[in-house]
Amino acid sequence: MSGGPDSLALLLLGASAMPGQVAVMSIDHGLRAEAAGEVALVESICDVLDIPFTSASVRLASGNVQAKAREARYAALGDWATQRGLGAVATAHHLDDAAETLLMRLARGSGLPGLAGVREWTHVLGFEALPLIRPLLGFRKAELEQVVETCGLTPVQDPSNGNPAFDRVRVRQHLAEHDWLDPEALAVSAQHLAEGWRAIEWYAQTDWEEMVALEETPEGLPQYRYFCNVPRAVQIETVCRIVSQLGGRVSRGEAGTAADRLWHGKNASLGGVLARCDIEKFAKVGVEMRVWRFAPEPPRRTH
Template identity: 70%
Template sequence: MPRGNLQARAREARYAALSRWARDIGCGALATAHHADDQAETLLMRLARGSGLSGLAGVRAYGTVPGTDIPLVRPLLGWRKADLEGIVEACGLEAARDPTNEDLAFDRARVRRHLAENDWLAPDALAASAGHLAEAWRAIEWYAQIDWEEMVLCEGEGPDGPVWRYYANVPRVIQVETVRRIVAELGGQVTRSEAGRAADRLWRGENASLGGVLVVPGIERVEKIGVEMRVWRFRPEPARRVH
């Protein structure tokens, strides 16, 4: 298994175990000790992978435990690792050490080493940049919600299931969020990359298929405002016929 997949699987297992524990003891929320150095490492790793704005926004201060509705908080994102280690030591405690944090076979360990060896890469400044990107992402989420409320409508049942209409006349980054949400309403699930490729095809006037959903583009005149707009219709893909 590739190292990146190994760490991702380990992270999923940790969150699964923590969520079970939280439910068993009746926790109202789960807090993790992610700090500013973690945030800086995450930003650099995602920049190297060509992540979009959602990924570059880094580790969120608030969210939910993956796969659950348990609130997840990270109250230490504004703290440097060295400061936290000093507090732990002053309290006479011994911090737990994960040996994989020093294993250079893992991307994060190599990024951590690079940060330590290059003073001009200030982790607190990188973490601040991730915070600014998170603000930008919240603005996009706000705009995407408006797009959903004002430009998306379920037209009713077609021969293969519900048909959704979307007047797609917003920047691509908003289209991607709305496309993903419509596909989810129709029972599918797609990544932002997949939704982006589909949006590009639809913008060129080509049909797109993703997550078991067929999308057909067109242009229609909206009488209420007297202009022509791009309209994309989403419906479940027809069942394949077996001869």
């Protein structure tokens, strides 16, 4: 909870819709001297509304500031919500955020998972049992600002929201200057893309359950056998999951490159895992199919 108009609207609407059932955390990322006062503002509003309040300060790792702030924020929120036994974490993303995110990711050439954009619900990063919900995705930003104004509150204005050094700010300015780009239509498209991505996730789960089996190598190491006969988008998800199960880490781009090699009869190495391709009869259907086997790469010789 930052004290900006979006988060204050979430606080007010949540308190009205679920009285006595919400709690608030406000985080100082250590990026601006004004942040401590903004946390205090949120605390004072929670005191008036009799809402449990917790403040936190986080330190950011080096790297992309916005990305590291997001990681630190969700880690703090996840720990807090887990300790308090909360049912979910809610954030104040709204319709305009969804439209901006879609345009940003289109410009970056994102795949379907990225284009699915800001989803109504997912899980808190690093806390797979903790839902992350976004109940304001049906609201325009101007509507949320009106909620805050009607309640007589003055929200915080983060200067970074007007800094064109950030991609999102430039996209927001572009939308404001070109009325043929309708944020509501863009948000609807993002929803359609999210539905398509959920279908692929479902298909990938079925692929995992029906076409992947755990074996052992002759040396007694774990090995996954994958009978592959699905579209490339599903192959990528299954390959990522297999590598993860073997203790490796791989991006979807790397998994796609490996899947392309395997599909064309070439072995591949990714995330500390060696993948080999072959053709075998799949007993369930009695036909020959591509089979890929994944096992940890053998240790490299040091001499």
